[in-house]
Amino acid sequence: MKENVTLEHVARKAGVSTATVSRIINGTGKVSEERRQAVLKAIEEVGYSPNSLAQTLVKGQSMTIGVITQDISSPFYGRILKGIEQGLQGTHYHPIIVSEEWRIDQHYQAIDHLMSRRVDAIIVLDSDPRTEQVLQAARHVPVVVVGREVPGHEKHCIYIDNFRGGHLATKHLIALGHQHIVHLAGPDDHIDARDREAGYREALQEAGLPVQEDLVVKGYFNEKDALDATERLLASEVHFTAIFAGNDQAAEGAQLALYRQGLRVPQDVSVVGFDDLPSSAYSRPPLTTIHQPTLEMGKVTVQGVLDMLSGREFVSPEFSVRLVLRESTCPPRGK
Amino acid sequence: MKENVTLEHVARKAGVSTATVSRIINGTGKVSEERRQAVLKAIEEVGYSPNSLAQTLVKGQSMTIGVITQDISSPFYGRILKGIEQGLQGTHYHPIIVSEEWRIDQHYQAIDHLMSRRVDAIIVLDSDPRTEQVLQAARHVPVVVVGREVPGHEKHCIYIDNFRGGHLATKHLIALGHQHIVHLAGPDDHIDARDREAGYREALQEAGLPVQEDLVVKGYFNEKDALDATERLLASEVHFTAIFAGNDQAAEGAQLALYRQGLRVPQDVSVVGFDDLPSSAYSRPPLTTIHQPTLEMGKVTVQGVLDMLSGREFVSPEFSVRLVLRESTCPPRGK
DNA sequence: CTGTTAGCGCGTTCAG
DNA sequence: CTGAACGCGCTAACAG
Numbered sequence: 001m002k003e004n005v006t007l008e009h010v011a012r013k014a015g016v017s018t019a020t021v022s023r024i025i026n027g028t029g030k031v032s033e034e035r036r037q038a039v040l041k042a043i044e045e046v047g048y049s050p051n052s053l054a055q056t057l058v059k060g061q062s063m064t065i066g067v068i069t070q071d072i073s074s075p076f077y078g079r080i081l082k083g084i085e086q087g088l089q090g091t092h093y094h095p096i097i098v099s100e101e102w103r104i105d106q107h108y109q110a111i112d113h114l115m116s117r118r119v120d121a122i123i124v125l126d127s128d129p130r131t132e133q134v135l136q137a138a139r140h141v142p143v144v145v146v147g148r149e150v151p152g153h154e155k156h157c158i159y160i161d162n163f164r165g166g167h168l169a170t171k172h173l174i175a176l177g178h179q180h181i182v183h184l185a186g187p188d189d190h191i192d193a194r195d196r197e198a199g200y201r202e203a204l205q206e207a208g209l210p211v212q213e214d215l216v217v218k219g220y221f222n223e224k225d226a227l228d229a230t231e232r233l234l235a236s237e238v239h240f241t242a243i244f245a246g247n248d249q250a251a252e253g254a255q256l257a258l259y260r261q262g263l264r265v266p267q268d269v270s271v272v273g274f275d276d277l278p279s280s281a282y283s284r285p286p287l288t289t290i291h292q293p294t295l296e297m298g299k300v301t302v303q304g305v306l307d308m309l310s311g312r313e314f315v316s317p318e319f320s321v322r323l324v325l326r327e328s329t330c331p332p333r334g335k
Numbered sequence: 336m337k338e339n340v341t342l343e344h345v346a347r348k349a350g351v352s353t354a355t356v357s358r359i360i361n362g363t364g365k366v367s368e369e370r371r372q373a374v375l376k377a378i379e380e381v382g383y384s385p386n387s388l389a390q391t392l393v394k395g396q397s398m399t400i401g402v403i404t405q406d407i408s409s410p411f412y413g414r415i416l417k418g419i420e421q422g423l424q425g426t427h428y429h430p431i432i433v434s435e436e437w438r439i440d441q442h443y444q445a446i447d448h449l450m451s452r453r454v455d456a457i458i459v460l461d462s463d464p465r466t467e468q469v470l471q472a473a474r475h476v477p478v479v480v481v482g483r484e485v486p487g488h489e490k491h492c493i494y495i496d497n498f499r500g501g502h503l504a505t506k507h508l509i510a511l512g513h514q515h516i517v518h519l520a521g522p523d524d525h526i527d528a529r530d531r532e533a534g535y536r537e538a539l540q541e542a543g544l545p546v547q548e549d550l551v552v553k554g555y556f557n558e559k560d561a562l563d564a565t566e567r568l569l570a571s572e573v574h575f576t577a578i579f580a581g582n583d584q585a586a587e588g589a590q591l592a593l594y595r596q597g598l599r600v601p602q603d604v605s606v607v608g609f610d611d612l613p614s615s616a617y618s619r620p621p622l623t624t625i626h627q628p629t630l631e632m633g634k635v636t637v638q639g640v641l642d643m644l645s646g647r648e649f650v651s652p653e654f655s656v657r658l659v660l661r662e663s664t665c666p667p668r669g670k
Numbered sequence: 671c672t673g674t675t676a677g678c679g680c681g682t683t684c685a686g
Numbered sequence: 687c688t689g690a691a692c693g694c695g696c697t698a699a700c701a702g
Contacts, residue, residue, distance in 0.1 A: 004395075006695055017673045022697060030671060052451040053388045053397070054695035057678045062388070072420065072432075073413035075614075082408040085434050094448065097407075097432045099420050113429065116387045223617040252617045259619040282558040282587045284594040284619060341679055352689045357681055365687060389679035392694045675700080686688085 005046045014042035025050060056118060065093050065305060066114030069125045070100045075277050076247070076294065077125055080146060083298020084123060091306065093120070100126060111137050121305045142308035144301050144316075148191055156308075158301050158316045162192045165290040165321040166199025169244050169272045172288070172323055174207045177331045178242040178270060184229055184254060186221040186246040193221070193246055196274060200244055214238050219250055226253030234261055241269060241332035248273040248280045248289055251328075255283075270329035285327035293319060340381045349377035360385065391453060400428050400640060401449030401457045405435045410612050411582070411629065412460055415481060418633020419458060426641065428455070435461060446472050456640045477643035479636050479651075483526060491643075493636050493651045497527045500625040500656040501534025504579050504607045507623070507658055509542045512666045513577040513605060519564055519589060521556040521581040528556070528581055531609060535579055549573050554585055561588030569596055576604060576667035583608035583615045583624055586663075590618075605664035620662035628654060 011018045016035055023029045024039050031039075042048075056062040067084060069077050081097065088095055096119060098110045111133050114122055121142040124134060134150050137143050145157045173181050183200045186193025197216065204211050215238060219225040226245060233240070234257060245251035251273035258269055265271050265285060273280060273289035280287040297319060307314040346353045351370055358364045359374050366374075377383075391397040402419060404412050416432065423430055431454060433445045446468050449457055456477040459469060466485050472478050473488060480492045508516050518535045521528025532551065539546050550573060554560040561580060568575070569592060580586035586608035593604055600606050600620060608615060608624035615622040632654060642649040 004695085007697095008695080018696075019674080019698085020672060023672090026697080028697085032671065035672090049447060049451050051392075051453060051695055053391050053453055054678090055697075056388050057386075057392060057680095057695080058697050060678075071417075072407075073410070073417040075408070075410055075413075078408035078410075078413055082406075085407065094433070098429070112384060116384050118386060118388055223614065227617065249614070252614065255619055256617045256621070279558065279584070279587065279614065282562065282591045284590055286591070339679085342681095343679080353680075354682080354689060355687090358688090361681075363681080367687065370688090386679055389694090390681075392679080392696095393681050395694075671702105673700105673702080676698090678696090680694090681692105683690105683692085685690085 004051070005048045006051070007048075009046050010039065010042045010048045013046055014039045061120050062118045063093050064096050064117070064119045065302075066117070066119035066122045067095050067097045067125065068100065068110045068114070068122065069097065072097065072099045075249075075279065076275055079278070079294035080125055080298040080301075083295040084302050085298075086295070087299035087302030091302075093306075109133065115140065121309055123301055123305060142305055144304050144308075144314075146297060146301050155315050156304065158297055158304070158319065160292055160297075160319045160321050162195035162321075163199040163202070165274060165292075166196035166244070167203045168199070168321065168323045169196075169274065169290050170200045170203035171207075172325075173242045173244060173270060173272060173329065174203060174209065176242075176270065176329060179209055179332075180212065180215065180238075180240040180242070182215045182217070182230075182233060182240045182243045184217055184219045184226050184243065184245045184250045186219065186250075188218060190221070196246055212238075215240055219246060221247050221250055223249050223253035223256070226250035227257050228253075230254040230257035231260075234258075242329070243269060243271045245271065245273050248275045248277045248287060251280075251287055251289070252283065255328075266328050266330040268333065270332070272329060276324055281326070283328075288326045288328045289324055291322050291324045339386070340383050341386070342383075344381050345374065345377045345383050348381055349373045396455050397453045398428050399431050399452070399454045400637075401446075401452070401454035402430050402432045402460065403435065403445045403449070403457065404432060404460045407432065407434045410584075410614065411610055414613070414629035415460055415633040415636075418630040419637055420633075421630070422634035422637030426637075428641075444468065450475065456644055458636055458640060477640055479639050479643075479649075481632060481636050490650050491639065493632055493639070493654065495627055495632075495654045495656050497530035497656075498534040498537070500609060500627075501531035501579070502538045503534070503656065503658050504531075504609065504625050505535045505538035506542075507660075508577045508579060508605060508607060508664065509538060509544065511577075511605065511664060514544055514667075515547065515550065515573075515575040515577070517550045517552070517565075517568060517575045517578040519552055519554045519561050519578060519580045519585045521554065521585075523553060525556070531581055547573075550575055554581060556582050556585055558584050558588035558591070561585035562592050563588075565589040565592035566595075569593075577664070578604060578606045580606065580608050583610045583612045583622060586615075586622055586624070587618065590663075601663050601665040603668065605667070607658075607664060611659055616661070618663075623661045623663045624659055626657050626659045 007018045007021050011021045021039050023031050024036055124145045131150055147159050149157045185197045201211050217229045219229050243254050245254055251271050263269050273287050276289045276291035280289055304314040342353045342356050346356045356374050358366050359371055459480045469485050482494050484492045484494055520532045536546050552564045554564050578589050580589055586606050598604050608622050611624045611626040615624055639649040
């Protein structure tokens with residue numbers, strides 16, 4: 001491990017003061033050309049790299065933006081993260097990503113960690129209702145929440161209309177003639193999941209169709225649980241001709257259950273997902289689903305953070321959902 | 336934006352010196368019980384949160400581990416990242432994840448950035464041959480590379496035997512009776528891809544089968560390219576009964592092309608993937624593929640880093656690949 | 671134009 | 687057991 005080379009080493013080597021070196025590096029103030037050259041050369045020789053922590057300490061800003069995510073390996077969050085990174089391109093800010101995975105640790109709080117790292121702003125990708133903490137942090141630095149509406153923080157929340165999405169998906173199936181539509185709902189403590197389910201119920205009622213409670217099952221937004229739930233449904237005697245899955249991953253799991261029973265999509269059972277993951281376009285059949293503009297949401301989030309950072313106002317725009325019609329739905333048999 | 340509360344504020348509030356507060360927080364040295372209580376109370380009241388940057392500056396270690404990834408939204412890297420996070424659980428280290436996405440920026444170098452943040456170690460998830468930089472960084476801090484072998488740094492590289500994986504996959508198809516096997520190879524500048532392809536060729540030769548160059552196509556390890564490549568293959572007159580895709584994502588794309596032609600998997604065409612992404616088990620049919628223990632690789636990587644950090648030696652273990660037999664392969668028609 | 675000086679917030683001797 | 691003083695690496699006045 002080599003010694004830390006500091007400004008002082010460079011200064012000594014070049015025969016100038018540390019202030020001069022600092023000026024050259026940051027482009028602050030005028031410096032004679034010859035010294036500049038000498039310093040640049042010295043930097044090269046010593047292999048100097050500025051200690052950004054020290055810079056942060058004195059300047060008061062770290063040029064970092066903290067990002068909190070539930071699950072870094074989730075394809076859905078991954079897309080938003082990518083959008084955030086792209087939005088940060090060309091700015092002088094860098095993201096610091098921390099995962100709620102850490103929550104398992106006793107009193108570990110992602111937000112605390114970020115604050116102690118003195119991030120200049122925080123982006124929360126999380127539907128966990130840690131409302132208190134979010135509001136608390138927002139008193140110190142700009143905070144933008146993606147994917148959920150936090151009471152008291154509405155203006156800085158980026159989210160889509162999950163209710164409308166659920167409504168759209170269900171209406172599509174109804175329009176095709178389906179009357180017995182399963183809904184694989186997400187976990188109950190997930191506000192997105194509840195909204196989607198509410199949209200489903202509303203669409204049914206609008207069409208004058210009864211909500212059959214035995215067709216609504218709570219899953220966990222993942223393939224495995226959706227598979228199990230669908231298998232149970234298939235084993236029971238309940239009749240259905242279509243499935244509206246809470247998200248695309250659940251749709252995949254459900255389809256495997258159908259496949260195992262020899263049921264074909266969409267001829268025997270129609271399936272609609274939610275999220276429009278990149279992979280869903282390559283599913284067999286390509287999945288009809290509700291599109292969320294994840295990449296763009298990430299970018300807009302960053303834009304909002306940057307606005308707030310430079311003192312401008314920021315009000316999150318509406319993000320519209322839309323149905324992406326692909327090949328996993330068709331009219332029920334005999335229609 | 337509230338003022339930064341510092342050690343001094345707490346000290347003043349509690350009527351003690353900053354040194355005492357510091358001792359209490361870090362559990363260094365003995366402090367009388369009454370003062371301890373007073374200080375704890377003061378901390379609470381002022382809402383103090385230690386500035387970890389200042390701590391780093393004086394202690395010389397940041398308790399952070401830099402992680403460089405090519406693409407944070409890739410399901411494959413996502414798994415490894417998750418393993419890394421899990422491995423870090425319970426330690427006092429935190430990951431700082433930076434994406435090569437940033438590479439687009441002029442001279443931005445992820446490694447430089449991490450070094451300037453004074454990370455205590457670096458993990459590289461990347462198959463880009465930035466060898467020079469890696470070796471350079473390794474002179475200052477422990478560096479472990481995942482997924483690629485860096486010449487001159489072999490002991491600290493975690494990777495699987497891609498050659499063997501390609502060999503295994505191909506041999507499996509040959510054993511079933513396939514003689515005309517397409518290989519959707521990854522990009523040529525990707526060492527993993529080249530190794531997998533080499534394994535494919537070797538298996539063919541061992542079986543005394545000719546390598547048909549028109550059956551080997553270079554893709555880019557993603558669905559879209561694999562779809563296009565497979566469609567071209569289908570449109571041409573070349574005959575094949577099986578596909579060995581360079582990774583699971585490519586396998587998905589290829590299968591969509593088959594689906595569009597009304598070809599069934601595995602009855603008409605067998606398909607083998609590589610990686611064993613979590614989603615591949617839910618594909619229809621569930622995908623036969625080469626398993627990589629990604630989560631475990633992430634954990635072992637962390638273990639290695641921690642070992643090196645505490646002065647112990649670390650030699651990366653062998654990671655074995657294995658064929659996961661699912662339902663996307665069977666003997667060719669008429670056999 | 672350039673060097674000197676004073677902190678940024680904190681851990682750590684070194685004397686009490 | 688406790689406080690004063692120094693310094694981590696760097697930038698921002700302040701004088702030359």
